[in-house]
Amino acid sequence: MDRNEVADEGVEAMSAAEKPEKALSLQERIQRILHPEDFMPPKPAVVAMSNDDNMIMGGAVATQEQCVRYLLRNNPYPKLNVSPQELVAYYYEEGSRTGIRPDIAFAQALKETGYFRYGGTVVPAQNNYCGLGTTSATVRGAYFATPRLGVKAHIQHLLAYASTEKPDDNIVDPRYDLVRNSYGEKTLTRWQDLNGRWAVPGVGYGQSILNDYYKGIINS
Template sequence: MMKNWLVTCLTVALLLLSPFVPLSSAEASSKKENRSIMGSSTVTPQQMADFVKRKNPHNVRLEGVTVEELAKLFIIIGAKEGVRGDVAFAQALKETGYFSYKGDVLPRQHNYSGIGTVGKGVKGHFFRSPHQGVTAQIQHLKAYASKDDLNMTRVDPRFHYVKRGSATTWPALHRKWAMQPKGNYGTEILSIYREMERTQLRVAKK
């Protein structure tokens, strides 16, 4: 009996004396965070639209489509190609300034991710509809993240320039999709996504 008691006391003492360094919230979340480009969406189109309206309540300049309709396109087309459409939508928010379009690209281009833009006033590619613009972005992401064949007719004009499977995560797109001088392009997209993910669904008034 005395022996068991001594063993228990020694075990507790060792546990108390052992170094324990808790993970910071940032470290813990980074270990759990899904950074893959391919996968399923988890944020609803309504959450996505509500997030945009909260971040940019007065200057959404989309043409031929509402925010809600565009969000649905990202989810639907993303699912068809196996790309996380909700994170791709976050990429579009980063590229367009939450659809305020203060850069070179014009709203009527339906180019939500700056495909073909290189700065200095270069507009990049024009797409004939929101559906085509979203499809091109999703397919361009799939070109980087996967070696699988496309499931939809190819509309991405730069698909064949990409080394297939060369960037399977969002942070890996840095200096591939965008050459921004500071920070990490994909990490900033994920930051927008996390904030969007926390957006509460709008409660309809009775």
């Protein structure tokens, strides 16, 4: 069997909805005109969130590619000092180092920065992706020398709320000790627990991270 015959068999094995226009028979073309809904390609399955997606700590479910794709779909020109791919990779590296969910932490960064459009108190030069130290409309908050340090500080700040274990590398989050000393042996486990804590008044803050941003990532 030659290559063309193999290709022809592959086309024949396709459903009518999958075939290119030129490969359709006359009868199939007529049916496409009369019943176009039967020739629509199948929609991608929507992935439902599991209960584990409420947890601040855990492994990633979404891929790095999904994170990048969702960001660029909502903002093709993010104001970043590295590529979107590099920034997402930092979240996954720092998340795996500490046990923080990197995909949802990135969803939180999208919420805090408006898909990296900014426009509020924090400016892109700060490499501050979660509003660290921004306590009012006139206080810009923390500055970080590099995007990687900004991501590390974000992940460490989540860790300060979620675990009594200190990071195994240097602490760059300027408010890490403030949170840890305040909470003592107490920890927060769910993203919803950040309501009124990460943001004030923060009504529905954690739910918004999950429903308005993370769901978009996981279904992208």
